[in-house]
Amino acid sequence: MSDMITADLVDLDLSAPTKEAAARSLAERMAALGRVTDLEGFLADVAAREAQMPTGLDGGIGIPHCRSAHVTEPTLAFGRSAEGIDFGAADGPADLIFLIAAPAGADDAHLTILSSLARQLMNAEFTDALRSAGDAAAAAALIRGDEAPAAAPAGASGGASEDSVAVSAAASADTATATAPGPGPGMGPGMGAGAGAGTTDTSAASGKAASAEAERPFRIVAVTSCPTGIAHTYMAAESLENAGREAGVELTVETQGSAGFTRLDPAVVAAADGVIFAHDVPVRDKDRFAGKPTVDVGVKAGINRPAELITEVRGKAARGEVSAGARAGAGTPVERAGDSTEGYGSKLRTWLMSGVSYMVPFVAAGGLLIALGFAIGGYKINKAPSVMDHFVWTQTDSWAALLFQIGVVSFGFLVPVLAGYIAYGMADRPGLVPGFVGGAISVTINAGFLGGLAAGLIAGGVVLSIQRVKIPASVRGIMPVVVIPLISSAIVGFLMFVVIGKPIASAQKGLTDWLNGLTGSNAVLLGALLGLMMCFDLGGPVNKVAYTFATAGIAVASPSDSAMKIMAAVMAAGMVPPLAMALATTVRGKLFTETERENGKAAWVLGASFISEGAIPFAAADPLRVIPSSMVGGAITGALSMAFGATLRAPHGGIFVVPLIGNPFLYLVAIAAGVCVTTALVVVLKGLRKPAPGTAVSGAPEGMATATAEAKQPVAA
Template sequence: MKFVAVTACPTGIAHTYMAAEALEQAATAAGDEIVVETQGSAGSTTLSTADIEEADAVVLAADVGVQDRGRFANKPVVEATVKQAVNDAAGLIEQARGAAGSEPEATAAAQPVPPEPAGRTAAGSGMAGRLRQWLMTGVSYVIPFVAAGGLLIALSFALGGYRITEAPDVTEYFDPASLLSWAALANQIGSAAFEFLVPVLAGFIAFAMADRPALAPGFVGGAAAVAVEAGFLGGLVAGLLAGAVVAALQRIRVPRAVAGIMPVVVLPLLGSLVVGALMFVLLGKPIAAAMSTLTGWLNGLTGAGALLLGALLGGMIAFDMGGPVNKVAYTFAVGGLSTGSETALEIMAAVMGAGMVPPLALALAATVRSKLFGPAEQESARPAWLLGASFITEGAIPFAAADPLRVIPAMVTGSATTGALSMMFGATLRAPHGGLFVLPLVGQPLLYMLAIAVGVVVAAVAVMLAKQIGRAPATAESAPSEAAVAA
């Protein structure tokens, strides 16, 4: 059979391409043909119309809203998360074969995709799954703004010190020969990028819920959240509100003469009016008060409270290694960057340090005690060094997939250790990504490296002990059979 697939994860860095590779290998092993479109950060070649028409079924492995879903109208569709595609691609291919052999309406796994709106998730996904997908879509579009703005701001502090924020506007004074002027320029560009965070978050949450007509109401709601100082929380509420309002308006039946201008004029206009009014008049101030309380609580964290928060976020980062729990912790840290508080910068450092631990620890363990790991895991150890150093926690997934009950608890222990130590040392970070490559931009870099190293050693020792305990009975039982085979 012939299938087409789309893979997409919130960051578009690792899971997207790992899922695509797993699906391709599973289809080849089953004697089928598959063409995969990866909607990731590196871009991809869009599925051709001919490929879609010839396909017997469609596999959508995505944690975010799939772009242009309407292309797959009237095709049997199997939906899954990228994690399911990575861990059980063969199972998804088997589901696709079953869906292709039955009518879309006759199977729960295969559902016809309505041509419009393209951004909606399937009706059978469940409310919790749809909500997570909407939020992750918003986060996925925010990350490039956070990365660009955060790195520029961090660079400006490295070049001009922390008082560079007091520099005059570069439109009024800029000296090309002055390092401080370049630092001020980087700071002001980075700050401008940060001003887009909340509107982009709200806009693309709304887009995931109700497609393009919801973009303008979402952005307007996000801008209103910034204006009333409702922050990241206001952006989340505004995005969900905009998506819900536009989705409700889309259900209203209108004369055919008006239908043509609905998505271009009427829906954006009415949606923006309703969402803007609600955010400015009704919802903005209560959300701003909640954000102020949260910021005050974060700024007041010291001692045991800070250590506990660091350990909790570190454990969450390692729990599913790039999955939903990981993204909740990462989003919490990224959201705090917009406040600029010292504690928020410490949280970002703790989260990134903890996220580097699993791949590095498993690479270390597989190098030191290679006999405890299978051939595929030993092969995965080499790229895991670079992935871990780059803060790509997904580098640990091959190990976790092969032995989750031993690997995951060990990684959670090590990452929680790093998160707690990073908070205790007061390490800070303004860049939301980059791993060890942004070390010059880290406050307390030596202590930060120590926190990561301790977490890596703790996790590596824990996973080696866990694998030894688990292997002892199996080794004893297998000895006679091996001898018999040799004889």
């Protein structure tokens, strides 16, 4: 740790008012020492990590962190704030701020040391010593482990070991009666032997073994993980271990962090009475814990309320409750946080968004390739022969045909990918095969997008049902690769071909005919509705529904005129919010904070590129004014686009695909009208308010972090 933090990286009088400003102040110290090569790029990575989950912790701690290509070596910077800075913790602002910067390819040893700091932060003596440190050098030495906290017990004050500062935190526990292994992941064998220390005499007669076993503590295994795998992963582990000691239970934690993970010993898992998952990314090899009482929560719950989790899992074990997911081993990649009270509506939305998120890149790639083919070769390019049979290197039409035909192949994956990853969201990898098969059948029988939705949900449900069946141990090994794919594909195929395929295909045809028949006021109303949806949640589920509806219509080689009008209206409306916020910060900058004005500059590019998320910083800071104003402007743009008869073959691109738009001048007029209306409404509404002193920047940094993360995604919907 000695080379990670020095006195130059410590600010005991950090005066930043916001978490963004705090990160910038500490990052500037890193940049001054040459440890950060691109300050803005690094801060963008920090903001993106913050957008995944706030990094504030109970106890007055903020721990922003990320892995970044702009970091030359693992580095820590520490700041102490007298006023406190809001990092999103439930108990209020943080006065101890640690900025952790890890290179994109940081080695395991360095990441282990970084994670050990996270464990040490759960030690009250350590944080108290930092709050009372008189100079930067002393604070740096304390963090490095050169000096132990003054109040630390003698056994922990001998200095930190060279590979883990966290050892001192673990050593402060009563090792004679410890109920959990050390801070490292996967302590494995010997857990049972240590569990009953003081209650079992190794020289006792074998007749006492049964009573000793009956008196053994309750055994829990836990897995912790977070998106970055540097801080929260290990803090949750330390918190759970400490709570386990206090509760008198054996608790062993497997930390699935950036430095890799050591699997819990199978014997330890087999002997466990319950399981706790505290994670924000999928638990790896989750099926190891099948058949045990399980509590599944987000990683911050593991940090903030470990005692409750232990009580909950003990209660489940006493009642004989075993969660279906744990029994089946069907850990789902999209089931983060794992709120046990989550309703089916929320789960359904998560499953559908899983399919849409995997489908959209195919839409963007295929749609743009098809659009480029039309732009280069004209609207008859779809009649060109296969480029395998006829391709002339010097002919433009041959290249146009190549682009078009590649795009058509890409579009052919849309429905199978949608169905496959809906099933994946429900049942993990076993759902992929029947999901893809069902989606492909939907294409074959012309059930289209609706058929893909149904096939994905059916496939996921069938796999989950199969996984709940108790089977002999002798055939469990072939279940994932033979039995489940075989049975589930047969069932899904039967249902799609024979039972529900034809009704769905008829419904799809009816919807298509209805869209093709829309004219006049009906088309305008549809455009207004789609515009409202695009601007309602700026990239959220409602926005995704409108966008997916539009892209499904053009996901064919020869889309109808109505489908292309819908696509044009959706993209135009999605461009309005960020462009309007950019214009508003330009014409009435005094109504916005300095941060918002900076975001406004980026919003010009984001809006022009059809990235609706560019307006999120503004909506997060002032939702009651920004969102309704955006919806009004989006509705006007969508309605005008439909009224003008603008068409679009590309599913993405913003102003960069204007040459591919039918009636491009009127299309731009529709966008300009919506932008002006939204800008005017925002300016008027903000002008009417009287902000309280010191509250102008509330909410802006968090919103900015979200926008930074979202803006990196290639999807505007």
